[in-house]
Amino acid sequence: MSLDTTPHNAAQELVRNLVANDPIQGWDQAWKVGATPWDAGDVQPPLRDLLHCGVLHLPPAGRALIPGCGKGYDAILIATATGLETTAVDISETALKQANDLLNASQLPSSVVVQFENKDFFSLGQSEKEKFDLVFDHTFFVAISPERRKEWGQVMSRLVKPGGYLITLIFPIDPPQDYGPPWFVRPEHYLEALGEGWEKIVDKVPEISLPTHKDREHLVVWKKL
Known part of the structure; x- marks a missing residue:
């Protein structure tokens, strides 16, 4: 099979090689060289629409988490739209620097709280302080090895938290493949990983997507039940 060497796919191939060589520092190296095909350069329209449609019933002083936050577009959106104290984590220090630059340039009011932290998602949840009313996963699930799902x-x-929400914006839903990242994914893979204790309250194809995501x-x- 010949390799598609268009710029987008060339970047994906570079990311795969970097991560295969070093599963931790490979991601930071990808950010350093600008090989970030998952970075859409803006907030995700389905998330924006969801936060404004009234489906989620969030506490006035709750907390949100975004794993694999990258440059932080969606973290800033969640904090601004919901008022939740928002923590966004990534293992790439380079991505977090860019996220903080974006946050500073956004000039948000002091009431909007966003923190970017260099942490491994799999180390979280060990204390009561690490409990959240909302978690948003977009291009994080597909970035980890299927063995870790x-x-x-x-x-x-x-x-x-019980009564809290996990938002999964599942992308890319592409033909099956046995290599990654991004790893082959379908909506049912999330259910298999989560197991019991969850109620599905939204399940749909978004009305509005970025052109490359349509x-x-x-x-x-x-x-969470």
Whole structure:
């Protein structure tokens, strides 16, 4: 099979090689060289629409988490739209620097709280302080090895408070492949990883997607029982 060497796919191939060589520092190196095909350069329209449609019933002084936050577009959106104290984590220090630069340039009011932290998602949820009313996963689930998906589900179950929400914007939904990242994904893979204890309250193809995401993503919102 010949390799598609268009710029987008060339970047994906570079990311795969970097991460295969070093699963931790490879991501930071990808940010350093600008090989970030997952970075859409803006907030995700399905998330924006969800936060404004009234489906989520969030506490006035709650907390949100975004794992694998990258440059932080969606973290800033969540904090601004919901008023939740928002923590966004990534293992790439380079990505977090860019996220903080974006945050500073946004000139948000002091009432909007966003913190970017250099942490490993799989180390979270060990204390009551690490409990959240809302968690948003977009291009994080597909970035981890499929062998760790069950562990992902266990960590999510620790992190989300009873009555809290896990928003999964599933992308890219592409033909099956046995290599990654991004790893092959379908909506049912999230259910397999999460197990029992969750209620699905939204399950749909978004009405509005970024042009490169159209017909390649699916929105599922889970409520922790």
